[in-house]
Amino acid sequence: MSLPDNSKRVLPGPTDPVALGIDPETLETLDALRSRYGNMVGITKPGGRSAYFINDASAVRQLLVKNHTRYRKGPGFERVKMLLGNGLIVSDGDTWRRSRRMIQPSFSRQNVHRLIEVMADCTVTRAAAWEAVAKEGGSLDITQEMNDFALELILKCIFGRDYEEQILAEGRNPFAFLSKDSARDLRVVMQVRESRDLIAQVISKRRDTTDEMPFDFLAMYMQATDKNGQFFSDAELLDELITLIVAGYETSAGTLNWAWFLLATHPGAELALLQEASASLANVQTPDQQTLTDMHYTQQLLEETLRLYPPVWLFTRRAEQNDILEGCDIEAGADVYLSPYILHRTATYWSKPDEFDPGRFDPEQSQYKKGERPYFPFSLGPRRCLGEYFSFLEMKVHLGLLIQRFHMTLVSDLEPELDLGINLRTRHSIILRPEIRDRQ
């Protein structure tokens, strides 16, 4: 008599095939599966491929940190590839490893600190325009404002003075379609191609000039070398720069959009933010990095915004090798789905999960130590977001300077609807009315 094989724990799940895309239905489907079967669910997709929904925090950490080499990027990334070529977000294996090693030093804290001035400049320009709107009693499409702010900022950080001299030379921003057109259709792909041509011209001019290289991401990427002393080819450089533009603006813009909405609807949070900003940044034009690091409430407010509305709400991976996560078999070839949005709202991990409460990220109140939180808006492990520190500084500069000048009220009380594409956004723009604060 043979003994049953106890090493294999088959995960519970539906017997009928389940379709999973990168769309709003997928959020509902995954959430319903979790309610019914628990935090680890086995699924069969319509073509017969196995898939797993992993919402167990330790299993997520195990997959992303310890066992990450067993996986590559999963379904949905083909669409992103159309836009980004083979840049860091979509590449895998040796190509990714080489690029990550070459690019990572550009994001050192020291380098990011040198960009704080650009962050402050982009914020101050916006404040001037908002002041004019406030004086006329007008309102702001804050969603569009945040897209424009974050796009302008990343383009200036990448291209430095070439942003104005070459990119805006024709009197329009050729990348504006990125912040305006959310569709990922062929038209956008064509516009990305045109933008690549323009970036190629900027690179070529930089290569030809004898002037000293300025300090910006383009210069750092052009000077980066791999372990054999090789630079990026022009084609690789283009993929990495387009990746940086897209990765660097949409996520921060989305987070700031939600942050302004939450501030307009939570007066206590607005007051706490204002008090911290006034104490730290009154009469400051360009904040220094230590002051920004010490803005603990602002940090907590942003972390809580990212808990409730993580821009990358769904990650997918495809197993390249067999794996065991928390005792459960994941076979090679299977797709794995992880959702920060669902995990961040799972009641076993977070009390009153749908409530906005920045205090839960106060280290003195938090039930979790920082490295153990069931929280992964920037992913975890070796593929963790490279722009995390950059984005916190950008968002702190933006909110810290602007909250001192404006009180915002919502024009419509309707709860914003979620738009769940590759990134989580609001389906309709959030409209706010700015009022100029009395300054002492």
Ligand code: HEM
């Ligand atoms: C609130 C802001 C941001 C959030 C929530 C965010 C989130 C993420 C996430 C979840 C990933 C991993 C995706 C995956 O593995 O499937 C990622 C990767 C990445 N992010 Fe961010 N991001 C943000 C801002 C930025 C900024 C401002 C930059 C650049 C300036 C940036 C650059 C990148 C890059 C280059 C990668 C690819 C890393 C790799 O695969 O090695 N991100 N980001």
